[in-house]
Amino acid sequence: MLDRLVAAVDRHCVTPGTDTAVPRLSLASVDEPVEPAHLLYEPMICFVAAGTKRTAAGELIRVARPGEMLLTTIDLPVTADLEQVPYRSASLHLDGEPLTELLLELADTPPSATPSAAPAQVAAPMSPELADAVTRWVELLDTPEDIRPLAARVESEILYRLLRSSLGPVLRQWSLADSTATRVREVARWIRARYTEPLSIDEIAAVAHMSPAGLHRHFKAATGMSPLRYQKHLRLQEARRRLIAGDASAAQIAQAVGYVSPTQFNREYRSTYGLPPVQDAARLRARLTRATPAPTGS
Secondary structure, three states, X not given: OHHHHHHHHHHHXXXXXXXXXXXXXXXXXEOOOOOOEEEEEOOEEEEEEEEXXXXXXXXXXXXXXXXXXXXXOOOEEEEEEEEEEEEEEEEEEOOHHHHHHHHHHOOOOOOOOOOXXXXXXXXXXXXXXXXXXXXXXHHHHHOHHHHHHHHHHHHHHHHHHHHOOXXXXXXXXXXXXXXXHHHHHHHHXXXXXXXXXXOOHHHHHHHHOOOHHHHHHHHHHHHOOOHHHHHHHHHHHHHHHHHHHOOOOHHHHXXXXXXXXXXXXXXXXXXXXXXXXXXXXXXXHHHHHOOOOOOOOO
């Protein structure tokens, strides 16, 4: 079954990461070893068909091997490392509406809110039935005329089988309007929208309708880091992207992403990426010039 999924990904993944004509489906294909990549994952489920991917977000580390899936429930800055290549995967980018509609159709009542958010990344094995559904979903790309009438139906089958898997409880929590998991997800999005601004833990806690201590506990349980460390990672990822583009100085970029002190920016950047900003950007530009692919979010 996995061989069939690998073949389908190979037929349609023309770059290391490829969005497709099937709504919410993206593919990834990497053949050669690459350096770990610092990425921002959005809510999605990655179905690994070949190779091994390791992701780290703060203290949260997950490994997904062939035949396994990796669920990410919030916007999460991660370091993604392909430990084994060739790597092939298909990813379903989560949309709350189809999942909620399916739960209503099944008369499947989600559990009440739990006192703690589930981890924002969870790995689990795919059942043969789920792997078959994912494969048929990717194979719709072979017959584009079938995408419109069938894609939503196959996606619904995938979601159904996910709800019946070990990821089911996490997905049900994700669908709740006022669960702890949902509040952490919304706070993460709120921080992402304001990552350049000076934020205090009290201000973030007020948005989450939690105490500062409660917010810290739930947010770290979900993301592997504190809210302010999460903001720092967002700033550094954006700074790195701008440095690679090369359209401003390191000091200008530091200010643009919210740093008051260039010294602090240089220190935190080097601590995260291993080199000072200008040296790291030059190294990455040289690597991109050699057209070496990087791990993708899929």
